[in-house]
Amino acid sequence: MKFDLRLPIGLLFSFYGLLLVIFGACSDPKNYDRSLHINVNLWWGIVLLVFGLGMLVLALRGRARKP
Amino acid sequence: MHIELGVLDYLILLTYFVFVIGIGWVLKRQMKGSTDFFLSGRSIPAWVTGLAFISANLGAQEVIGMAASGAQYGIMTSHFYWVGAIPAMVFLAVFMMPFYYGSKARSVPEYLKMRFDEKTRGLNAISFAVMTVFSSGISMYALARLLEILLNWNFHFSIVVSAVVVLVYIFLGGLTSAIYNEVLQFFMIVFGFAPLVFLALKDIGGWSALKEKLIPVAAGQGYAAGTWTQSWVHMNNVKDNPMGVEWMGMVMGLGFVLSFGYWCTDFLVVQRAMAANSMSAARRTPLIAAIPKMLFPALVILPGMIAIAMDYSSGMQFLPMKDGAPDYNMTIPVLLAKYLPTGLLGIGFTALMASFMSGMAGNVTAFNTVWTYDIYQSYIAPNKSDNHYLWMGRWATVFGILISIGCAYLAANFNNIMDMLQLVFGFVNAPLFATFLLGMFWKRATGHGAFFGLLGGMIGAAVFHGLAIPGSATPGIKGGWIAPHFHFNNSMGQNFYMAIVAWTTCFLLTIAISLATKSNKTEEELKGLVYSLTPKIKSGDEPWFKQPAILGIVILAATVALNIIFW
Numbered sequence: 001m002k003f004d005l006r007l008p009i010g011l012l013f014s015f016y017g018l019l020l021v022i023f024g025a026c027s028d029p030k031n032y033d034r035s036l037h038i039n040v041n042l043w044w045g046i047v048l049l050v051f052g053l054g055m056l057v058l059a060l061r062g063r064a065r066k067p
Numbered sequence: 068m069h070i071e072l073g074v075l076d077y078l079i080l081l082t083y084f085v086f087v088i089g090i091g092w093v094l095k096r097q098m099k100g101s102t103d104f105f106l107s108g109r110s111i112p113a114w115v116t117g118l119a120f121i122s123a124n125l126g127a128q129e130v131i132g133m134a135a136s137g138a139q140y141g142i143m144t145s146h147f148y149w150v151g152a153i154p155a156m157v158f159l160a161v162f163m164m165p166f167y168y169g170s171k172a173r174s175v176p177e178y179l180k181m182r183f184d185e186k187t188r189g190l191n192a193i194s195f196a197v198m199t200v201f202s203s204g205i206s207m208y209a210l211a212r213l214l215e216i217l218l219n220w221n222f223h224f225s226i227v228v229s230a231v232v233v234l235v236y237i238f239l240g241g242l243t244s245a246i247y248n249e250v251l252q253f254f255m256i257v258f259g260f261a262p263l264v265f266l267a268l269k270d271i272g273g274w275s276a277l278k279e280k281l282i283p284v285a286a287g288q289g290y291a292a293g294t295w296t297q298s299w300v301h302m303n304n305v306k307d308n309p310m311g312v313e314w315m316g317m318v319m320g321l322g323f324v325l326s327f328g329y330w331c332t333d334f335l336v337v338q339r340a341m342a343a344n345s346m347s348a349a350r351r352t353p354l355i356a357a358i359p360k361m362l363f364p365a366l367v368i369l370p371g372m373i374a375i376a377m378d379y380s381s382g383m384q385f386l387p388m389k390d391g392a393p394d395y396n397m398t399i400p401v402l403l404a405k406y407l408p409t410g411l412l413g414i415g416f417t418a419l420m421a422s423f424m425s426g427m428a429g430n431v432t433a434f435n436t437v438w439t440y441d442i443y444q445s446y447i448a449p450n451k452s453d454n455h456y457l458w459m460g461r462w463a464t465v466f467g468i469l470i471s472i473g474c475a476y477l478a479a480n481f482n483n484i485m486d487m488l489q490l491v492f493g494f495v496n497a498p499l500f501a502t503f504l505l506g507m508f509w510k511r512a513t514g515h516g517a518f519f520g521l522l523g524g525m526i527g528a529a530v531f532h533g534l535a536i537p538g539s540a541t542p543g544i545k546g547g548w549i550a551p552h553f554h555f556n557n558s559m560g561q562n563f564y565m566a567i568v569a570w571t572t573c574f575l576l577t578i579a580i581s582l583a584t585k586s587n588k589t590e591e592e593l594k595g596l597v598y599s600l601t602p603k604i605k606s607g608d609e610p611w612f613k614q615p616a617i618l619g620i621v622i623l624a625a626t627v628a629l630n631i632i633f634w
Contacts, residue, residue: 012083019079040408
């Protein structure tokens with residue numbers, strides 16, 4: 001394999017997740033009138049963050065296995 | 068129709084572009100020879116090629132178009148997945164991949180050359196190359212139009228930006244770059260659209276409320292109550308459903324001819340599997356792809372169904388109107404704008420843009436390979452160094468994209484030319500699967516048989532098109548230009564039957580001509596290319612979930628179950 005694709009996927013989605021979580025936590029609840037009063041940025045941000053970190057963990061474990 | 072993107076959304080979009088180009092940049096150092104550039108050095112693990120396989124197909128026409136069909140035809144659109152995709156993907160994996168991958172052919176046309184002869188390869192390579200640059204141009208045009216409508220971006224600016232991004236990352240990293248970015252785009256689509264579907268479905272009151280609200284949609288257009296939520300019940304007669312297709316045309320036309328023709332012979336998707344790191348991984352590629360493909364209707368068709376239900380219950384206020392009918396193509400953008408707040412909107416919008424670009428990239432990588440190996444190396448400059456072909460591949464990417472830009476402008480100015488071209492592509496593609504089926508499973512099929520069978524199938528398609536006409540259309544581009552003889556409810560039904568005619572013509576002609584001509588290849592030469600002359604693959608020591616046949620059966624069983632649940 002060229003380089004582990006899980007690395008950029010992990011980085012990108014961790015970054016997106018973090019961005020959405022921070023923005024979701026700080027933003028005005030009025031923003032979420034359109035999303036049925038659910039703070040989707042916060043909640044979906046957490047999902048993205050977990051996914052992204054999971055990918056990073058897998059990538060790092062994969063790297064550790066190969067010398 | 069307008070979408071307001073915030074600073075955060077632009078930041079998300081920009082980050083995506085940085086990553087996409089960054090991946091190409093990192094891969095650049097690993098592009099040492101033409102095999103690295105065109106085939107990723109046959110080194111990619113199955114989960115990556117599998118997701119890229121499905122993502123290459125999940126272009127924007129797919130996302131926007133399937134949502135539009137979901138609104139226009141309801142759940143019957145799922146036939147494009149559960150009938151028109153999964154069975155063919157399983158067939159490709161279990162039966163055809165051993166020959167594609169095992170023959171070490173570098174492209175689908177090259178397989179035809181090894182199995183049949185030069186002229187069959189030439190016919191396929193040239194028509195395929197032309198088709199890919201035009202498809203890529205159409206993607207580019209559609210993206211630029213959408214950005215113009217939604218964000219008031221300048222049309223020329225959008226064309227240049229999308230062309231430059233795609234050009235840079237393929238020029239640098241070749242097929243690997245395209246594949247990696249397709250996987251990235253796969254996750255963007257899933258993560259961008261899942262919350263959208265969740266919110267829309269919650270808003271309308273869940274699945275049972277949606278079913279309820281789709282009854283007036285069906286009734287309003289003169290169909291039985293469950294037409295939008297039952298996929299098979301209303302298929303006995305063409306007049307019973309908005310698609311204007313009955314089950315025979317659906318199963319044979321879409322499910323057999325068109326679906327197998329696309330999934331099993333189109334180099335755009337097959338190339339992804341050819342890049343896999345082993346025979347086993349190559350065979351698992353379409354199977355891994357089949358799993359998300361099976362579930363995509365929830366992501367792309369369901370939003371269309373929700374949107375049309377809302378449109379009717381709001382007195383046609385939900386979707387914008389175009390020429391007196393709802394503009395179904397605006398389904399996804401309307402939902403994005405309605406439900407996603409700034410932040411998540413950036414993710415959803417980036418996913419949409421990414422899908423346009425990966426559609427272009429998929430076509431461009433297929434084009435540069437076929438151009439370099441099957442046209443340039445075969446007819447223009449044979450026996451050059453490998454470095455020379457790598458150089459050619461890079462520059463083929465550049466002029467492929469330049470021609471695509473030309474096509475995008477052509478599409479912008481002369482709509483008819485594009486319709487005409489797509490029609491011709493239809494003729495060219497329809498018979499292809501017959502040639503491959505006979506080539507792989509009948510050792511007696513000859514080069515002359517394949518070539519003239521293929522040509523005959525294309526002509527058959529054109530003649531049928533000239534004799535058939537949909538609805539109340541006037542003879543011309545829609546059909547009937549010879550004499551309108553067969554009447555169809557609409558062009559979809561007509562297309563399905565055109566495919567059946569083309570396939571049958573090609574199948575019978577190839578057999579007849581093959582029997583009348585001498586074999587042009589010895590049995591030794593056909594080893595690894597034809598079923599009966601190839602040693603069977605033993606897959607004894609792999610766990611069951613890695614064995615293509617078992618995996619294929621599980622996937623088919625799940626597909627049958629889905630058809631029954633939504634019968």
